[in-house]
Amino acid sequence: MKINRVDLKQVKMPLKAPFETSFGRLTYKEMIIVTVYSEGYVGYGESVAMPFPIYNEETNGTVWSMLEEFLIPRVFETEIEHPSEVSDLFSFMKRNNMAKAALECAIWDLYSKQKSISLSEALGGKLTEIEVGVSIGIEDTVEALLLKVDQFLKEGYKKIKVKIKPGWDIEPLRAIRETFGYEIPLMADANSAYTLADIETLKKLDEFKLMMIEQPLAHDDIIDHAKLQQEISTPVCLDESIHSLDDARKAIELGSCKIINIKIGRVGGLSESIRIHDYCAQNNIPVWCGGMLEAGIGRAHNIAIASLSNFTIPGDTSASDRYWQEDIIYPEVTLSKPGIVTVPTETGIGFKVEEKIISKYVVKECEYFSENYKNIKSGTT
Numbered sequence: 485m486k487i488n489r490v491d492l493k494q495v496k497m498p499l500k501a502p503f504e505t506s507f508g509r510l511t512y513k514e515m516i517i518v519t520v521y522s523e524g525y526v527g528y529g530e531s532v533a534m535p536f537p538i539y540n541e542e543t544n545g546t547v548w549s550m551l552e553e554f555l556i557p558r559v560f561e562t563e564i565e566h567p568s569e570v571s572d573l574f575s576f577m578k579r580n581n582m583a584k585a586a587l588e589c590a591i592w593d594l595y596s597k598q599k600s601i602s603l604s605e606a607l608g609g610k611l612t613e614i615e616v617g618v619s620i621g622i623e624d625t626v627e628a629l630l631l632k633v634d635q636f637l638k639e640g641y642k643k644i645k646v647k648i649k650p651g652w653d654i655e656p657l658r659a660i661r662e663t664f665g666y667e668i669p670l671m672a673d674a675n676s677a678y679t680l681a682d683i684e685t686l687k688k689l690d691e692f693k694l695m696m697i698e699q700p701l702a703h704d705d706i707i708d709h710a711k712l713q714q715e716i717s718t719p720v721c722l723d724e725s726i727h728s729l730d731d732a733r734k735a736i737e738l739g740s741c742k743i744i745n746i747k748i749g750r751v752g753g754l755s756e757s758i759r760i761h762d763y764c765a766q767n768n769i770p771v772w773c774g775g776m777l778e779a780g781i782g783r784a785h786n787i788a789i790a791s792l793s794n795f796t797i798p799g800d801t802s803a804s805d806r807y808w809q810e811d812i813i814y815p816e817v818t819l820s821k822p823g824i825v826t827v828p829t830e831t832g833i834g835f836k837v838e839e840k841i842i843s844k845y846v847v848k849e850c851e852y853f854s855e856n857y858k859n860i861k862s863g864t865t
């Protein structure tokens with residue numbers, strides 16, 4: 485396929501309720517929607533970067549400029565046989581994984597539509613239904629947290645993840661266990677808020693029998709996490725530290741984690757996600773699909789990747805109404821049964837993109853044509 489046009493739209497969507505993590509509080513999410521065109525087909529991707537460089541180094545600004553200046557031109561000048569080639573096309577450019585993933589995901593969607601198969605099938609997905617959980621931010625009070633846990637348990641979510649940070653850890657986790665018991669599937673995500681100096685607190689968390697603790701230590705660390713895993717019985721799960729198959733291999737070899745959270749954006753796309761998934765499957769490391777407060781397009785890609793068979797732990801791919809008054813896809817993502825999302829069988833991402841709703845939230849947009857890029861290139865070389 486030859487991509488001859490790419491549209492970028494930055495949308496700003498208000499969250500239903502503020503979402504607070506150890507790195508800050510979000511009241512809205514901004515994302516860049518990437519639309520690719522080839523031979524009458526259209527594919528969609530969504531950048532998952534945060535509005536500020538607080539989860540990782542990327543932002544909507546860096547994603548936009550990477551796409552415009554480097555990634556879109558690279559795609560325009562290449563005849564692509566299969567979307568698995570796109571990550572190789574980008575690999576000489578360092579990092580900027582969320583920018584790469586947004587365009588790569590759009591090309592996977594387009595390819596699946598051309599082949600008249602679902603994205604899940606194109607990726608080698610086997611599951612027809614996926615189990616999903618919910619990620620609850622830091623709340624103002626323990627009472628407010630307990631109300632949310634109660635609500636989401638009633639909705640049937642299969643995993644409750646709570647954000648923790650120093651000073652908001654033992655008390656909220658104890659309150660949840662005392663109120664809802666030890667049977668509910670519970671985990672904590674620290675988003676890098678601790679260091680090894682906090683080891684006594686982290687050891688105390690063992691008493692809550694958590695499914696795992698996600699990224700307790702620095703965002704770029706695998707050494708201290710290995711030391712920590714030696715000292716605690718709660719399995720460590722890595723999120724921020726894993727950007728590639730090689731990172732996953734090193735973390736597993738070192739014993740830095742027993743579980744990996746795969747986020748398509750963080751690892752640079754669907755092809756790298758598959759590689760990490762396969763490697764983890766061979767090494768008996770369960771994986772699950774993380775979330776970045778995606779709108780519908782990013783959520784659809786998450787559902788498709790989570791249909792691969794080693795995604796054995798419920799992911800953060802909750803229903804649309806957990807985040808948005810209205811989502812940008814039709815139908816919205818819903819729970820088909822308590823805690824279950826059905827993997828679409830329609831072609832591509834399997835949801836219709838609601839351009840009308842997108843247009844309500846657009847703050848910036850631009851169309852790029854391969855013809856013009858050719859002119860620019862020949863004019864400058």
Ligand SMILES: O=C(O)CCC(=O)c1ccccc1C(=O)O
Pocket residue numbers: 539618619673675723774775776777778800801802
């Ligand atoms: O519901 C979701 O999309 C997951 C929310 C979440 O935990 C999160 C949201 C934004 C940035 C990082 C994270 C994370 O998993 O660490």
Ligand SMILES: [Mg+2]
Pocket residue numbers: 673675698699723724774
């Ligand atoms: Mg996380």
